[in-house]
Amino acid sequence: MTTVRFTVNGAPASAEVENRRLLVEVLREQLGLTGTHVGCDTSQCGCCTVLLDGEPVKACATLAVQVEGRTVTTIEGLRAPDGGLHPIQQAFVECHGLQCGFCTPGMVMSTAGLLAACPKPTDEQIVHGLEGNLCRCTGYVNIVESVRRAAVALDGSRS
Amino acid sequence: MASTAPADVNAGRFGSGHSVRRIEDPTLVAGTGRYVDDVSLPGQLHLVMLRSPYPHARILSIDTSAALAIPGVVAVYTGADLVAAGVKTMPTPCPFPRPDGKPSAVAPLQALATDTVRFAGEAVAAIVAETRDAARDARDAIAVDYEDLPSVVTLADALADGAPRVWEPAGDNWVAQAKHGDAAASDAAFARAAHVVELHLVNQRVAAVAMEPRGVLAYPDAESGRLTLRLSSQMPSGSRDTIADALGLAKDQVRVVVGDVGGGFGMKTGAYQDDIVVGFAARTLGRPVKWAAERGEEFLVGRAGRDCESRAALALDADGKVLALRIRTDANVGAYATTTGVVIQLLIGPWVSTSIYEVPVIDFDLRAVMTHTAPVGAYRGAGRPEAIYIIERLMDAAARKTGIDPAELRLRNMLRPEQMPYKNPMGQTYDTGNFPSIAKQGLALADWSGFESRAAQSKARGKLRGRGLATFLEWTGGNQFEERVTVDVSADGFIEIYTATQAMGQGIATSYAQLAVDVFGVPIERVRIVQGDTDRGVGFGSAGSRSLFTGGSAVRVASQRTIEQAKDLAADALEASAKDIEYREGSFSIVGTDRRIGLFELAAKQSERRVYVDSTSTVSGPTWPNGCHVCEVEVDPDTGEVDVVSYASVNDVGRVVNPTIVVGQLDGGAVQGLGQALCEQVVYDRESGQLLTGTLSDYALPRADLVRAFRTELDQSVP
Numbered sequence: 050m051t052t053v054r055f056t057v058n059g060a061p062a063s064a065e066v067e068n069r070r071l072l073v074e075v076l077r078e079q080l081g082l083t084g085t086h087v088g089c090d091t092s093q094c095g096c097c098t099v100l101l102d103g104e105p106v107k108a109c110a111t112l113a114v115q116v117e118g119r120t121v122t123t124i125e126g127l128r129a130p131d132g133g134l135h136p137i138q139q140a141f142v143e144c145h146g147l148q149c150g151f152c153t154p155g156m157v158m159s160t161a162g163l164l165a166a167c168p169k170p171t172d173e174q175i176v177h178g179l180e181g182n183l184c185r186c187t188g189y190v191n192i193v194e195s196v197r198r199a200a201v202a203l204d205g206s207r208s
Numbered sequence: 209m210a211s212t213a214p215a216d217v218n219a220g221r222f223g224s225g226h227s228v229r230r231i232e233d234p235t236l237v238a239g240t241g242r243y244v245d246d247v248s249l250p251g252q253l254h255l256v257m258l259r260s261p262y263p264h265a266r267i268l269s270i271d272t273s274a275a276l277a278i279p280g281v282v283a284v285y286t287g288a289d290l291v292a293a294g295v296k297t298m299p300t301p302c303p304f305p306r307p308d309g310k311p312s313a314v315a316p317l318q319a320l321a322t323d324t325v326r327f328a329g330e331a332v333a334a335i336v337a338e339t340r341d342a343a344r345d346a347r348d349a350i351a352v353d354y355e356d357l358p359s360v361v362t363l364a365d366a367l368a369d370g371a372p373r374v375w376e377p378a379g380d381n382w383v384a385q386a387k388h389g390d391a392a393a394s395d396a397a398f399a400r401a402a403h404v405v406e407l408h409l410v411n412q413r414v415a416a417v418a419m420e421p422r423g424v425l426a427y428p429d430a431e432s433g434r435l436t437l438r439l440s441s442q443m444p445s446g447s448r449d450t451i452a453d454a455l456g457l458a459k460d461q462v463r464v465v466v467g468d469v470g471g472g473f474g475m476k477t478g479a480y481q482d483d484i485v486v487g488f489a490a491r492t493l494g495r496p497v498k499w500a501a502e503r504g505e506e507f508l509v510g511r512a513g514r515d516c517e518s519r520a521a522l523a524l525d526a527d528g529k530v531l532a533l534r535i536r537t538d539a540n541v542g543a544y545a546t547t548t549g550v551v552i553q554l555l556i557g558p559w560v561s562t563s564i565y566e567v568p569v570i571d572f573d574l575r576a577v578m579t580h581t582a583p584v585g586a587y588r589g590a591g592r593p594e595a596i597y598i599i600e601r602l603m604d605a606a607a608r609k610t611g612i613d614p615a616e617l618r619l620r621n622m623l624r625p626e627q628m629p630y631k632n633p634m635g636q637t638y639d640t641g642n643f644p645s646i647a648k649q650g651l652a653l654a655d656w657s658g659f660e661s662r663a664a665q666s667k668a669r670g671k672l673r674g675r676g677l678a679t680f681l682e683w684t685g686g687n688q689f690e691e692r693v694t695v696d697v698s699a700d701g702f703i704e705i706y707t708a709t710q711a712m713g714q715g716i717a718t719s720y721a722q723l724a725v726d727v728f729g730v731p732i733e734r735v736r737i738v739q740g741d742t743d744r745g746v747g748f749g750s751a752g753s754r755s756l757f758t759g760g761s762a763v764r765v766a767s768q769r770t771i772e773q774a775k776d777l778a779a780d781a782l783e784a785s786a787k788d789i790e791y792r793e794g795s796f797s798i799v800g801t802d803r804r805i806g807l808f809e810l811a812a813k814q815s816e817r818r819v820y821v822d823s824t825s826t827v828s829g830p831t832w833p834n835g836c837h838v839c840e841v842e843v844d845p846d847t848g849e850v851d852v853v854s855y856a857s858v859n860d861v862g863r864v865v866n867p868t869i870v871v872g873q874l875d876g877g878a879v880q881g882l883g884q885a886l887c888e889q890v891v892y893d894r895e896s897g898q899l900l901t902g903t904l905s906d907y908a909l910p911r912a913d914l915v916r917a918f919r920t921e922l923d924q925s926v927p
Contacts (some may be wrong), residue, residue, distance in 0.1 A: 052513075061776075064860045067341070069341075072662075077245075077246075079246075082239075082241060083239075083242075083243075083246035084239020084241075084246075085239070085469070086243065086419075086420070087245070087418065087421075087500075088419045088421065088470075088503065089503035089506055089903070089904045090502045090503050090903070091503070091903045091904055091905050093275075093505070093903070093904035094419060094904055094907060096419060118875070121846075123239065124238065124239030125238070125240075126238050127240060127861065134234065134237060134238065138237040138238065138287070140236065141233070141237050142229055142230070142237055143235040144228070145230070145234060145872050147236055147237065147868070148471075148713035148715065148872060148873075148876060149235070149245060149418070149419065149420065149468075149469065149470045149712060150232070150235075150236030150241050150468065150713065151419040151420040151468075151470030151471060151472040151713075152236070153236055153237055153239075153363065154239040154291055155235075157237060157725045163772075166434065171282060172916065176911075176913040177573025177913075179911070179912040180911060180912065180913070181910040182371065182912070183419065183904065183909055184419065185416075185417055185418060185419050185471050185473070185876075185880070185909070185914075186419075186471055186713050186872075186876045187872060187875070187876050188875040188876040188879030188880075188910075188911070188915060188918070189911070189912040189915070190875055190915060190916070190918055191872060191875075192912065193912060193916075196544070
């Protein structure tokens, strides 16, 4: 067993883990952060996407021991300090960018990573940025629209 | 409520017909939804399944001793253990006889296989341990001695002379046959037809791939002896009944609870074998037991859809009017023919085979066939997409043969509004519909006549351009038209409505709340929709395109009944006659006076501090949503890459409660259809019987780049 110390959603966290333990298992089962979902076992669906030092990663393809000393942000950490929705979350609500909601945390986190790296994405950049996230309900059109709207909202809040 | 707007204005904006933002979403986007694997209980054990690597094999022995020796392993169950404990097989009654007229005979569906496995992935043992890791390690330590037997996975192989049999006592691999129509009249029509077209159509097997895999958290209550199961299910009540029967429990000894459901699309209807195994383990061990399906398991055992081959022919007169439709279909229903798997292909789909067209005569001969593949069940449309695919492909073939424009040929054969109500050759009565109007609007929206110039532009860019046109007709309600709803107006200011239909992403909580707002005239924040608890109410659940149609209607009726009942209470409170009481936007008043009492204030005056109504109501029969969809694609002739460049549709889905939700359903459904057209197929290796598409790396799903825009319109002008 190894002790892993890292920062989750701005707060320090530690977990005793076996070396084979995946980040997503620690988040869900040891830290109770069940907003990060598991939709597959081959790192295809993207439901478990979180930010690792600000970059989107699939928590099912990340070993817990890899995050030692690093910073993880999950869907639960995206909300504003006052508890309100983050502009990306708000955009998904406004654009009907979700139906069953299971892929949504991963979609939102991928969007957060995409917009951090590319604040004014073209449609090509959006669909490329969401390439690693599967949705079975929406047909994606409203998800892409949600990302467009989030980009505008975040751009506005920056200027 | 801190609002300056009058209550009625406020409420009206959230009633039906408006694109109200979904009340489900703030929770789901925040990651605080409660899907089945998000709930854990103290002391819970973890269960994993050991699944057969063979598509057909005799189980000679199972050695669990090494598995049981692994620290943390609590129990290992085999099929024999379950049989010894009295666990029953799952009933799969078939309403149709075999082609030889004898009653249908299929292999009994067991929670865990005992002597023989009949598809790759069938569970043969369940391991329960203190941790998931220990359970998985133990799974690897179980030694099963199999005798590999020959298998068949394709229809052709299953029907060949001397084919290996899935269920030996049947003597062959036939499950059932249904014949519909008038074969002699059809033969006569084909004999005199000016044009005949015939097609061989394969509708490949596809996987539902709801993003949330199934799961079960089962926990016994020592005092009452009751068993509770949290499931990811579209049909909590039916699942409860099946699980209770298999475990030998009275229905009221089992409670099924469903939280948020991460997509269903039909594959989460009814109980699975896995549910019974987990329930059994929890009861036997007296502790909570959780099983979460891996994606690979969902591909192996989750109910897939479609998988049929049809020879279909259309007879037309010289003017292109249809004289008769002949269909011969063989459906691969898998190793264990489930009732839904058979009925979907032999009855439900055929109900709409003639779709919106006037087809005087039909001759259908439809057969279900067993193979060594996972059982087939309901998936998105369940038989109706298969049926529509046949008639629409025939229309295109007939257009080519006759030289008539495909849109014109369709219009020539469409039923006209003045023919309603119309009984189709399957005996199904369409109540209303203006199919030519919908089709013309769809063609106009798609700029049907402007295609040639767009094709020329594509050609100039080095691309080939093509298009597809399809109309459709839906049958709704699942032939289960009764729905029970409870309404609880509480003193704390909320109207809580319970319904046994089940949300799975289709936004029915929002739509129901809007219907309640219509009746109660209160702000939507005052309405709470509760689903997914068989202790609070049972019903058919959400399948067969029925939730808003039957459940929504029931919510409306129950809300109206609540106000009627409350009027009597208000009359008492206001010391007036009930006939003098009127209700408006949250309060009762005596007509012509200013004496009034608020709805919630009235609830507070009751002994139970609530007004409670238990309402059961029924809708009259199925409705027939229909539409016209036109899709254009560009194909790169060098790479074969397909680009969906246009998708336009006009749809008559009846009265629209929430336009944004309805359009979202239509667009999402269209992308699932495009997935089947362009990239999806469940593939079994013909020689080995192995599933080759067992992961999301192998089974290709549409991604965000597939469709860039939809033009989707709703026509509510037809009653």
